[in-house]
Amino acid sequence: MSAMRLLVLGAVRQHGRAHGYMVRNDLEFWGAHEWSNAKPGSIYHALKQMAKQGLLFAHDVAPSTAGGPPRTEYELTDKGEEVFFALLREALSSWNPKLDVLSAGVGFIVDLPREEAIALLRQRLKGLEDWHDAVTGSYVPAEGAESIGHIAEIMELWLSAVDSGTAWTRALIERLEGGAYVMAGEGEPFRAVLPEGVENPYGTVPHPGDAAAGGPRRGE
Amino acid sequence: MSAMRLLVLGAVRQHGRAHGYMVRNDLEFWGAHEWSNAKPGSIYHALKQMAKQGLLFAHDVAPSTAGGPPRTEYELTDKGEEVFFALLREALSSWNPKLDVLSAGVGFIVDLPREEAIALLRQRLKGLEDWHDAVTGSYVPAEGAESIGHIAEIMELWLSAVDSGTAWTRALIERLEGGAYVMAGEGEPFRAVLPEGVENPYGTVPHPGDAAAGGPRRGE
DNA sequence: GCGCTCCTAGTCAAACTTGACTACTGGAGT
């Protein structure tokens, strides 16, 4: 699963009805363009594709009020709602260390009831621990560690990533158990959307090394 | 950058001359099909694409000795060699937390002289630390942490991933400084390829949760 | 009142990725 569908479905869902540019702005507000492949082309493609598949209903709308080409507004269908929750549950419970998917899941975690969110994270925890044990218990080949040489460093890397994921997951479970955040069914939901007229704090966060040699090449 | 080009160039380079199926087997031996998108389609596509771009030279070869369709053998050109090292250096020095790219870089780290490998990892370390400082120093918006609510958990997630990456990088630098592994120019290089007739230990590692609900869906 | 730049909103071709499929061989079983 790529994170795109979850991100786009969730963003449209927050507004009830939204056009592509709005989705794009929301995702940028969350910093999603930093940690996922949420670029214009991908967003518009996902919208069209999901409309074709019946997850979104497309309203053809008159030319925008603020310049630019006419825009299309989208709304989740029942099927879209279903798929959104299926993707969300998988993003949170899977022990797959793909951070973009997990991040997207966290972004919408408050759309689930508290108990369910905690249960999904526990499932994730279990998967991470099992994976860790399986790898530490079997990754040294019969011929001895020398037979894989520096390839063992790759295993170390993934083990450390999994351990860090485990710690983070435990901490989040604790915070949720401690009553943090307003979850589904607990009153006025928190909507992480950019209020009108306020500047996006994440659009302007400095990114050290961005243009430097050896810096990250996001989107490559 | 996706990891594919680096992986494929490196795999072909290890053999001097290799056909697609051999590359595919090598990558599977390293477990690359687990932590990257090294699937048959992608591998053959990368080979053809890089041949078209002059990074690889394609020898059209007679039907294989062991059944199956005729195969094409590839060999790095000078330009391919150049690109390989450029990709390798970037994979190791970039602080971009994409683990597949980094893993690929580690897989070929012994193709660099020891001093250079250490220098690249130090560069990576610097990037990770700068990013960490920039984010902790500026991610709380002016309106207070409540204004972003649970979105802050995403930042926590990335910070913890970066911290874990920092620790792993430090440890690897230390091991290299301590003389671990045979690096370029230090004698008989270690070639991580599957010897004839030996069974692949990684092809058969058990993957807990693979088919279970909430398990990872590799390749999605 | 003209050119300039920024913002809005989106399109497009080229490249990449995915999963399923083809086709051929050698050997095991019967």
Added chain:
DNA sequence: ACTCCAGTAGTCAAGTTTGACTAGGAGCGC
């Protein structure tokens, strides 16, 4: 002798991602 299976080697269509491009309106300096 015949069928079935595993291994070899690769192709292909459909879907996704990328980065560059289009195009209209608003505000602003001069």
